[in-house]
Amino acid sequence: MALAIHNLLETVCNPAGRFKMLDGIEVARDEFDDPVFSVTGKTTCFPVRWGDRSYVLKCFVRSQQDSKMVFRQIAEYLERVTSPFLVDYVYLSEEMLVFNDNGESYYTDVILMEYPEGMKTLDEFMDEACERNDIPTLTRLLQEFCRMAVWIINDGIVHGAIRASNILVAEDCSVRLINYESMRVPPMGSTRPTVIDNDNIVVANLALGLKAVLSDPSLFHVLKGDSMFRLPIVRSSLLPMFSEAAEKAGCAPMKALVEMLATCNHTLHSRSELSEVLEALSVDTTSVDVDSVRLTLDEKKEELSVPAASAPERLLPRNDLGKTYSWVGTMCESMICVQKNELWGYVNSEGEEVIPLKYKWAGDFDEGRAAVIETDAETYALIDKTGREILPPIYELVEWDGAHGVAKVSYEGLFGLYDRNGKEIVPLIYDWMGETANELILVRSTDGRCGYIRHNGEVAIPIEWDDAYDFEDGHALVFKNGDSFEIDVRGHRVA
Template sequence: MALSIYNLIESVCNPAGRFKTLREIGVKTDEKGDPVFSYSGTTISFSVVWKGRSYLLKCSLREEQENTLSWRRIAAYLQRIRSSFLVGYYYLSGEMLVFNDRGAAGYIDVVLMEYPDHMQPLDEFLEKACMEGDKERIRKLLTEFCQMAVWLINDNLVHGAIRASNVMIDKDCSVHLVNYEYMQMPRSDAPDYESIRDADNVMVANLALGIKAVASDPAAFRYLRGNAIFRFPVVRSPLLPMFADVAREAGCEPVLRIVEMLSCSNHTLHGRLALSEALRKLSGDRTELGVDLSVKLANERRPSAAEPDDSDARREEYLLNRTQLQSFYCWVGPVCESLICVRKGDLWGYVDCSGNEALPLRYEWASDFMEGRAEVMRNGCYGLIDKTGKEILPAIYELVEWNSERGIAKVACDGLFGLCDRDGKELVPFIYRWMGGTESRFVMTMLMTLRMERHWSCAAGKVTRSTCKAVRRRRPKSRPRA
């Protein structure tokens, strides 16, 4: 039975007589009284309370036998292993009564997943700890995260969607994975098992590097949050050489080993045992990567930043203005294209070189302007703005990476990647499950067909509509299995 979001909302908001087991369920609402929910693909997740505990109620807009069997198998498997790194995940067959737009009624299967209020997503936990400069809590988190990653690797369990939003942190810094819809069973014969497993490897390695970096310099979080290292696998990240340099200078062998594996992985990371050993060593490593790491990250992100005039008078004026700004704002960035990124409290915005507000402080995070564009975050989502504050890409995306040199933005929505130009026009459709960096002449992509086949393609030279269309017309061939 095909359903709309509103059909599901109607049942969840009016639970009397609609549930078989979850009869006492109640949906959480926002300040406007609307139900709190999120969606990814065809799965809708409602924030609910049942018997005094918080959960996510997961429903599918389409009753597909393959998805139903997958959810059932995953729930049954999780009931058997019961690890402290996982949360309760319960499959309820024919649980909720729903009416479609034509008035036809039917019972649908749902999943109930524990989602305690006292837990925070990894990036939110880190943001608070970094703002407070709480290195001890971040170090404890690094230990817990590495222990979770070692367990995941050694148990041959494939989560399938590891990212900061799916890693929850408790008050005691313990780590819990959530959202298991893409999970693969150990020794699975699924055709894409190896590629999903390798993507998990890349992501835990990226997250471990990011946590280690902010444990040394909490100010680095501001740059790493705007970089995909905290959100999506970035094997060929331009930050990897910098991480290698600081690890070599500090004598941090585990970080250097992880960077080497990522740098040589060619979009996948097969060496699970080697990665497990590196993460095990990293969990107990207390080597500082350097307190000036945030400065190095700022320089990496700003290849052609405007510098103050070399004259003594101009330099003195520049330093004076900056000192005045720092007394008013808790974060003051460099001058980039005549604008300065600043933060006051929890909000980010921009001022001009005279200290006057140029763009209001209304963002949860903001980057420096490069070639007239800047990445911003609102309501936990990313967008792209110009110097007038106009939204080139609205803040509704999971990822926006602006490449000022090539004039393109890598964008992700509902876990699928695409490319947009500097004006927000779509160059490559949002159909790819993975997309490489845009720094080189090639943009590598991975497309999953309905038959779960992997197809790879790349565009050479300058990325334009014509080169992207040429790639789409070309019939890709599946890579041979290693």
């Protein structure tokens, strides 16, 4: 029988203890003395202390036999990996005694993940450092982050869910990766994973953002608002400006990084080149003028503020909203995304809050839908213009494509598609999924094969390629059995 949250709370908060090994564990409590916890998918997480160290206790609300086996394999693999960039991650079988609503008792599995005391997530740490205009700290952070990224690329794990909320930073700027549930474990007898995830793109993107913010700390709030520190690649419209700024300053590593991101597909194939670029970036002292990036973003935010006879919508003067909110987006479908006190929500054209400021992050509306991140669980949801959840806040990623009316989602490392009403189009069966803006969507199966699907879920080109790229001008580059060539939209080889 499935467990409810209150069943877990009864055990975790029981002073008598209902654990086999974790005797004396203490759950964190808020100012009202209520236990602190978050729910991500089928997992409930409790910040706890055990002995003299801080951890996160991860409990399973529903039966997850397949997932439990994967989590156990991940924990066993991590025991063999030695790295200063990881935290302790232990899988404990039949560790916690629970009672369901029928009074039946049994022991269930848990995960105990170290969460070093005093460390903050990357975006929280940067927020504070940028607020202080602390250039030495940001310089050290870039160096430490690049060290970790180089390790991931050359000798490390395939984490599978690298993002700012899964990177912890200590006061001395040392960094740690957390939350390994989406990790790819190498097959038995192999020393390296068989599938290279998009981790390389994410660390490249974050490194570029760190370098830009180091040149102008106040830019962090603008880039954070535009999802640079949320999505696996910076929006393409900014890349040319970063490239121009890097070229003017003579910052070769930054320029090389921009070029790699601008030309990559779903992964950066030249991992050795990326490693060299990040090593060079970590010691580069070139000051880059990023004013052009700021001006461009500000222009985009202000472009609707000037009344025009042909304009269907008009944004309130930015200064008016700026008196109340620390970040103000552009008007999209009569809704304006705003931020205050680290919370995000929406106001209408009159400046009235129509969706409360309660999110960790929120995106612009498009065709009546917007992606948001829940504050506690830090998971994505899809909402309508009333704030109603179309897709619940359980996903590691939600990307809404209003033009095609589909939402690409990621859950426990697998990708699928939903329509605007939350109806499943493509189940969570793919290991990776490309941009839905393309007419044919590039996908990768769990066995590492690539192919293309339509927005209705139909397979357009068989999933049989060793690797593949997006279509451009009706052709796409594919790889098979050591050979590479182009195909057309029917999957036929181009002579």
